Every structure is written in C-alpha cells, then in structure tokens.
Amino acid sequence: MIDSVETLNSHEASIIACAHVPDQSPVFEGHFPGHALVPGVLLIETMAQASGYLILALNEFRSMPFLASVKEAKMRTFVPPDADLIVTAALEHEGSGYAMTKAHITQDGKKVCDAQLTFRIMPFPSKDLERHMTMQVEKIGLKKAN
Amino acid sequence: MSNTFETVAAIISETSDIPLEEINPESNAMEDLGIDSLDFLDIAFAIDKAFGIKIPLASWTEELQAGNAKVEDYFLMKNLCARIDELAVAAQES
Numbered sequence: 001m002i003d004s005v006e007t008l009n010s011h012e013a014s015i016i017a018c019a020h021v022p023d024q025s026p027v028f029e030g031h032f033p034g035h036a037l038v039p040g041v042l043l044i045e046t047m048a049q050a051s052g053y054l055i056l057a058l059n060e061f062r063s064m065p066f067l068a069s070v071k072e073a074k075m076r077t078f079v080p081p082d083a084d085l086i087v088t089a090a091l092e093h094e095g096s097g098y099a100m101t102k103a104h105i106t107q108d109g110k111k112v113c114d115a116q117l118t119f120r121i122m123p124f125p126s127k128d129l130e131r132h133m134t135m136q137v138e139k140i141g142l143k144k145a146n
Numbered sequence: 147m148s149n150t151f152e153t154v155a156a157i158i159s160e161t162s163d164i165p166l167e168e169i170n171p172e173s174n175a176m177e178d179l180g181i182d183s184l185d186f187l188d189i190a191f192a193i194d195k196a197f198g199i200k201i202p203l204a205s206w207t208e209e210l211q212a213g214n215a216k217v218e219d220y221f222l223m224k225n226l227c228a229r230i231d232e233l234a235v236a237a238q239e240s
Contacts, residue, residue, distance in 0.1 A: 068184055068187060069188075093195070095190055095201065096201060096203045096205070097203040098187045098190065118191075
C-alpha cells in the first residue's frame with residue numbers, strides 16, 4: 001500500500017509516507033458496485049504498514065513488527081479510487097517485544113482515518129521475509145529517508 | 147510490594163475487565179485470570195508507563211519457550227510485582 005516514504009524522523013520517532021489508490025482494482029468491483037470506495041480494512045493496513053516501516057527503521061531493520069491489535073479506529077470519510085494519501089505514524093511506546101503507534105491518513109489535507117496500533121516485534125521468521133523487507137524498504141526509499 | 151500489587155491489580159482489572167476482588171497475590175495472570183499474551187501487551191504498556199520501566203517481555207517469552215522458566219515465575223501476581231519492583235529500582239539507579 002505504501003508507495004514511498006517522504007520523511008522519517010528518528011528523533012521524534014515518526015514517519016510520513018505516500019500511498020496512491022489505484023484507479024482500477026478488483027476490490028472496487030464489490031466495494032461497492034456503482035460506488036467505489038477503499039475498504040476501511042485497507043486503510044487500517046495502510047496505517048499499519050507505515051507504522052511497521054517506522055518500527056523497522058527505529059530498530060535498524062533487526063526485527064519484524066507484526067500487527068497485533070487495532071484500537072479506536074475511525075473511518076472519517078470516504079476514500080475513492082485514484083486518491084493520493086498521506087500516511088503519518090508516530091511511536092507511542094516502545095516496549096520489550098512490542099510497540100504501539102498512533103497513525104492517521106489525510107487526503108487533500110483532510111483527515112480520513114486514524115487508529116492506535118499495537119505490534120509484536122520478533123526476529124524475522126524466515127530469511128525470505130528478511131530479504132523481501134530489505135528490498136521493500138529500498139523500493140519505498142525508507143533507507144534514503146533514514 | 148503492596149503498593150505495586152494494588153497498582154498492577156488495578157491495571158489488570160481496568161484493561162482486562164476482571165473484577166478487582168478476583169485478583170490476589172497468588173493469582174496466576176495467565177492461568178487463573180485468563181489473560182492471554184495479546185491482553186498482556188496492553189497490561190505491559192500500562193505497567194511500563196506507571197512504573198517508568200520496560201518489562202522484558204521478549205526475554206521472558208524466550209525463556210518460557212525454551213523451557214528455562216515457568217509461567218508462574220513471571221505471571222504469578224506476587225512474582226510479577228516482585229520483578230516490577232526490581233525493575234523500578236534498577237531504573238531509578240540508572
């Protein structure tokens with residue numbers, strides 16, 4: 001979901017990323033016929049990905065965050081196809097083996113959703129995933145933004 | 147310890163919706179109170195904030211999985227509170 005990282009602020013433990021909603025997607029065929037909208041779960045996933053990249057960068061890509069819980073998720077307005085989204089996430093608390101973030105998404109300066117997210121942080125369960133994440137963080141410019 | 151127990155019991159009661167009177171020093175948070183590892187993340191967060199510590203959940207989990215510790219070593223309320231007290235003292239000294 002995340003296309004690029006705009007800003008990573010290690011000192012403030014926050015990240016700003018960009019996500020473009022495609023114009024066409026099979027998702028829109030059912031959600032909803034005649035009134036295409038990005039499903040709320042995908043907006044939550046987008047906030048989780050931004051938060052996850054933030055946590056990855058803060059732990060210097062040593063371990064992998066997995067979404068564990070979502071609280072206070074609010075979908076404030078509709079997000080249509082072809083929307084440009086700005087995704088912001090900030091670390092709320094870094095515990096031992098877990099972390100919590102607050103994240104929100106804006107479109108044209110207007111907040112469309114927000115949530116509090118909890119992640120379990122654990123060693124990469126496979127080398128394939130670690131390699132994939134290494135490629136992904138380079139693709140979205142996270143290492144450059146770091 | 148008694149203050150720590152009261153604080154931790156209040157946190158568990160609030161975050162997990164368990165009546166305060168059901169929580170005592172001999173309660174096993176996992177087995178008696180039915181708190182699972184996901185619920186415990188919220189509890190750990192509240193404890194970390196209340197005591198200014200970082201509960202070493204990652205290393206506790208590793209030790210439990212490796213069979214080097216028992217659940218009650220960390221999650222029996224009186225043992226949990228004793229470890230929180232130790233961590234709080236260490237945090238104040240550092």
